[in-house]
Amino acid sequence: MHTAIYECMKETDSLGLQSIAFSALGTGAMNYEPSFVANSLFDTVKRYNVQNPFTNIELVVCVVYQDQMYQTFVSVARERARRKGYGAKSSIAKTSGSTKIGNTHIKVSVGDLTQEGQLKKTSGLATEILNTAGRNIQTELDNNYPNGLKTGDFAVTNGYGLNCKKVYHGIVQYFTANGRNDRPEKTLFSFVTKCLTEANKYGSESIAFPALGTGILKFPSDIAASIFIKATQDFLHSHPRTSITDIRVVVYGGNPSWSSIQKAYRNELSTGRAVPCSNFLTMAVPKRGTTEYFRYKYNENPRPPTNWSHFTCDKTIKDWISMQGVNHFKLVKPDQRISDDIVHLFLSTIQLDGAEVVSVMRNENLKLYEEYFQECQKLYSRAIATGPCKSLANTPGSRGPSLTMQYANRQIANLLDSDLNEVYLFHGTKKDRVDVLLHNGFDLRLAAMNFKSLWLGAGVYTAEEANLSAQYTERNGVCTIFVMRVCLGDVFTTKTHMTDLKRPPCKSFCKGICTQHKEFFDSVVGEFSQREFVVYDDAKCYPEYVIQYQVVQRPPEPKGGFY
Ligand SMILES: [Zn+2]
Known part of the structure; x- marks a missing residue:
């Protein structure tokens, strides 16, 4: 251990470098005692300094992965300082x-x-x-x-x-x-x-x-x-x-x-x-989830989401649009971290060997997002009076939260408002529709064209599993799947097909078309072998990310009917 550390420092010095970082060497699979490693590191650095008074090295960093390990390193450092009479102060900082x-x-x-x-x-x-x-x-x-x-x-x-x-x-x-x-x-x-x-x-x-x-x-x-x-x-x-x-x-x-x-x-x-x-x-x-927060969001002048990088959220959408003129649309390459997170959602549920992501782009479309946000605001206005939406996990008949959100890390989850059941979901489509969808979003008037074939009526269909959405893409070559922001609101669940739905059922669960109740669900989730998530307003979903991918093997032909 001493030799390894010493040789690393010697090599660093010979290259004229001024700093070197060590991991907590040997504390992983090698199972070395953490305090032994900490002491070895401190001893060797000290010995190196004594033997090489003209060293270039000014900074030795030890990067410790686990919190427990960090505590050990800090207490070893403190103990050594105390024995030297340096007092309890240690310049160890937790970055x-x-x-x-x-x-x-x-x-x-x-x-x-x-x-x-x-x-x-x-x-x-x-x-x-x-x-x-x-x-x-x-x-x-x-x-x-x-x-x-x-x-x-x-x-x-x-x-x-x-x-x-x-x-x-x-x-x-x-x-x-x-x-x-x-x-x-x-x-x-x-x-x-x-x-x-x-x-x-x-x-x-x-x-x-x-x-x-x-x-x-x-x-x-x-x-x-x-x-x-x-x-x-x-x-x-x-x-x-x-x-x-x-x-x-x-x-x-x-x-x-x-x-x-x-x-x-x-x-x-x-x-x-x-x-x-x-x-x-x-x-x-105000704090999320509070009535003050719902009121705040309801009154808010819409802004781009906080993760957008071309149209940033420091200006309102109206300010951006009046500045940009007609140019309210931009496809942006997201930074690596966001891109990795989105790819992770996709790869976790595509379940196909040889699935390969070609590119991930973010659709920063001001007008489309403004319409989406205004739909969200309707739900915020309701939440002021009746509180947050019931989570999908707690909705009767639901098998639990969406898979996508289970695979999402906190950074992704933070971008969405769980009090409105806002989620990321997949939507697969054919190449020739991609541009129109990015520019204009969905148009439910077109859904009527193949109305009868849709299991849950005339809505926009999304999935929590990328492999379900993949069935609606091309059968070969580079395919496109959207990662959509979908505002599910209050969810109605069903295990049976309801092909004549034109909007979600009423909250009193009337069969057929309800003419007497004022409260309706906001979305329908088909609890089939693979779940389908349907909204009946174009603007309740927003195609935010476009994933292009290719696979060697193809999924089976579609059974049901996305449009
Ligand atoms: Zn009713």
């Missing part, structure tokens, strides 16, 4: 997420990094600065701002005792969820922007933030993270040649909620936005 925009890395970590000049957040920024940097900062502030700072002010001082060149100060008001009109979110957003602008002007290469607002200001961590990431993204997009290559957020490990704060930032970094960003500058987004 929880990072991303790159242009040339700039954004990194979130948890730790106690005051010793490296980064600020922790306990009794508020000002106190902490004074504790760490000494009185000089206060003196400089007093000289420059004899009347003190007020909300929205921005001040710059030198770093003094802190290991940094400049310190930025601002006053942001407390976050209170109700009855306020002073917009603390906006102040925080503009503070982040000012810090980055100033650092860029100064030519700084790196800047570190605490998890702004999550301490005594009491911002909910998702909102604080959302504001920070959004402000940072906006800045980087408008300053593609900025000097800043390194942006860090250090979540103070001493904050009792460090874990949820870390999670919020991780979500923001990975999904772009965990909380819908819409209007967060003017109002807080």
Whole structure:
């Protein structure tokens, strides 16, 4: 073990490299004791440093996969530091997420990094600065701002005792969820922007933030993270040649909620936005599943989904359309992570050897999505009065949640609203229909043409298993399957065919055409050997992703009737 680590470092050095990362060597299949590995690593790094005083290596990183393992490494590090009389502080940080925009890395970590000049957040920024940097900062502030700072002010001082060149100060008001009109979110957003602008002007290469607002200001961590990431993204997009290559957020490990704060930032970094960003500058987004949230969504001016990258959600759809003129449609190659997630949904249920994905594209169609979202808003308006839709899993006669959502990870699931039973489902179609569907969506008027052959009447049919949808594609060559957003709402389930349906049944379960009830289901799920999901409004589904694939073997001929 010692030799392996030592040789790796020697090789790194001989290449003139400055950093090296190790896994928790040997703790996997080899079954080495974690504390032995941790000690070996620390011992060898130390020995290497002693024997090679002119080494290039400045940074040795140990990447630990499991939480338990991480705890072991941290406690070994602490124990070693304690024996040397270094005190309990350890500069080990738990990196929880990072991303790159242009040339700039954004990194979130948890730790106690005051010793490296980064600020922790306990009794508020000002106190902490004074504790760490000494009185000089206060003196400089007093000289420059004899009347003190007020909300929205921005001040710059030198770093003094802190290991940094400049310190930025601002006053942001407390976050209170109700009855306020002073917009603390906006102040925080503009503070982040000012810090980055100033650092860029100064030519700084790196800047570190605490998890702004999550301490005594009491911002909910998702909102604080959302504001920070959004402000940072906006800045980087408008300053593609900025000097800043390194942006860090250090979540103070001493904050009792460090874990949820870390999670919020991780979500923001990975999904772009965990909380819908819409209007967060003017109002807080209520918690999902609450009546306030339904009311908020009902009143919301439609925006593109948070995962779109060409038409981003920082503008409303109306703003985009008036800007773009007639050009409201774009096929976009999604980033690798989303693409992998979508392919995973597909491959999990295609169940064909030799199925090979050729491409995945996202259909960013503003007008079509606007119509879809307006359908969702009808359900939000109902939810204000009657609460969320009954989940598919709890719907009588249902065999459970959709398979697609069982295969979806949290990032994918977060994009959808489970309170409306919004799901991703598959729809297979022939090549010659793809373009029209992407541009205009579905047209149920055409369903009447082969009305009699449809098991559940005249609707748009989708499936939770890609191999069912595959039966409606070409029989050879490159085929197309859509991954659709479908808003199922309240679901009616049936085990028998109902070929004359033109809309879902009423909630009093009348047979035939109901003329006396006002409440209807929103969709029908055929609980057949493979389930079929049917909506009866064109706009209740949206063809968001287009998967092109090819297979060597073909599925059997269709039995039922998709149109
Ligand atoms: Zn009825």
